[in-house]
Amino acid sequence: MSVTTEAKRIAAEFEYSDVAVNEGVKEFIAQMNEGLQKNATTMSQIPTYVTAVPNGTEKGLYMAVDLGGTNFRVCSIELHGDTTFSLVQSKVAIPKELMVAKTAKELFAFLAKQIELFLKEHHEDHFEASVRHRTTVSTPGGYTDDKAFRMGFTFSFPVHQVGINKGTLIRWTKGFDIEDAVGQDVCELLQREIDTLKLPVKVAALVNDTVGTLMARSYTSPGKTSTLLGAIFGTGTNGAYVEQLNKITKPMEGDFDKTTGLMVVNTEWGSFDNTMKVLPTTKYDQILDRDSINPGIQMFEKRVSGMFLGEILRTVLVEMLNENACSLFSDKDSSQNDYHSTTQILPNSPLHKQWAVDSSILSVAEADNSSGLKILRQFIEKDLGVAAASLEDAQAVKDISHAIAKRAARLSGVALAGIVLQTGRLDPGAGDNPGPKSAAAIAEDIKAGNIGEAAAATAKKLADTTGISGNEEDIVDIGVDGSLVEFYPGFEDYMRESLRATEGIGATGERRIRIGIAKDGSGVGAALIALVAAKME
Ligand code: ADP
DSSP: OOHHHHHHHHHHHTOOOHHHHHHHHHHHHHHHHHHHHSOOSSOOOEEOSOOOOOOSOOEEEEEEEEEOSSEEEEEEEEEESSSOEEEEEEEEEOOHHHHTOSSHHHHHHHHHHHHHHHHHHHOHHHHHHHHHGGGGOOSTTSSOGGGSEEEEEEEOSOEEEEETTEEEEOOOOTTOOOGGGTTSBHHHHHHHHHHHTTOSEEEEEEEOHHHHHHHHHHHHSSSSOOOSEEEEESSSEEEEEEEEGGGOOSOOOSOOOOTTOEEEEEOOGGGTTTTOSSOOOOHHHHHHHHTSSSTTSSTTHHHHSHHHHHHHHHHHHHHHHHHOSSOTTOOSOOOTTSOOOOOEEOTTOGGGSTTOSOTHHHHHHHHOOSTTOHHHHHHHHHHHOEETOOHHHHHHHHHHHHHHHHHHHHHHHHHHHHHHHHHTTTSTTBTTBOOSOOHHHHHHHHHTTSSOHHHHHHHHHHHHHHSOOSOGGGOEEEEEESHHHHHSTTHHHHHHHHHHHSTTTHHHHHHTEEEEEOOOIIIIIHHHHHHHHHHTO
16 A cells, blocks of 8 residues: 555544534533532542632732742732733752752742742842831731732642642652652642741742633733633643532532632543543554553543644554555655655654654644645654655655644544533623624614614624624633644644534634633733732632
8 A cells, every 4th residue: 555545544543523523522511510510530620719810900919939840930920900911030940859858848948048039139129128017027927918929839740729829739740759748738838938038928829730821811811801711732731711619519628719609620621531432542542542651541631732642643653664554664765856865764763762752743744835845854854763754755744643633623622612611601691701692682672772773783793694793792712822732733723623513602603712822821820810819818
């Protein structure tokens, strides 16, 4: 079989039909609700204790710190109240020995010291003012509480969150290992060291990066509409959205403000359908899962996120080579009229190594539309370790990459559609989004003399043709972050295909959904959570 035919046959295995999209959305909603009712095996639906989202008018000076993997970032954020903000930050590498320190105190004392250095460098005024206030001590840190910076703490390790600024460490990951921290409240560990240094800082919120994305987008998005969903499509994938409090029926520990009737929920949708009821699967997905460290877990993520798409591609190519059914990468003369050359898989080729192929090659393959696929062929040499690949080989890589990424984006659209339908945000009169008025409602308005017939006719025509009444309130806003959605050409378009295909959304609903990049969830997003938390103190 020719390489081209074989590639097209495999690409077809990744097709994900509109019918499958609808089955996926239905099951997504079912698993969301299961997670709201009990500790589910698939989507965890974790309550975050964040009970409000910003609309861009918030003001004030807040702090945020981010302990990710290798670095500790400290920043202060001035919210201007007009959807804009200014941010000052410092970043320092965590010394290796502190990642495996004997006691948590050593690590957290180092973090508090970085906060002190940051304040001295960037907020000397604020710092001094609060130091002067120390004569009227009222908090453990020795500053007056109202002068203290409220700070959001993004802590990217597994925690059991029991309050907006309370969460116990479940286990360390990413090379950290400090035994006595496990089971302790990480906010308290940090606050204790901040107080030892007598800094005017209060750890107001423990922040999950996906919730940060939602908050950052909600503040910065145009208009005063608040955002429904923050979604990440990077190394991993996850989403956090605004849920009606009364839909969360499983027990919640800890105290929180119930007056808003809302709660931001961290879906942990990477584990959607771990039981494989509706997720599409190919032989290559099965091989990837079997050879992963966690078979049967994160099944949605394994078909969607950046960490896995390169590996799916590698698995397909390796299978094509193993099966010998076609002649991939074995051209004797791959010159294509430049020079004579034999295609060669280099000895250290990433094709031979699990996880060695980065997903960014999928973007390169999609973007290269030149007739000779020259750029892609260069990347095949650089990223796949195959010298002088033929045009036919490159076209095969392009077709397969396209199929893998398109399925990932259409699956991502299933998650978006599930949340839009679950929250009823497109329904007339829902939350921020009353939706276009029905013909009957418009007729009522005319009868009551609220609007003239000509204006009503225009409004009806607009609503019928676009589904948008022209009001900002009709928009359902979604914030996205991550290299995959940002850099893969057309990722959003394929997500939108799924939205349009979904019963209950359709082309009319899809047009009302605005998707925008949300940057810096762990900076401005964390600061905004601190602001929400401070309002509820
Ligand atoms: P993180 O999610 O770790 O914060 P990113 O959002 O940058 O960071 O995502 C990194 C992931 O995105 C990696 O798995 C990488 O392979 C993938 N990636 C990076 N660039 C691209 C690209 N241009 N196209 C597709 N995937 C990419």
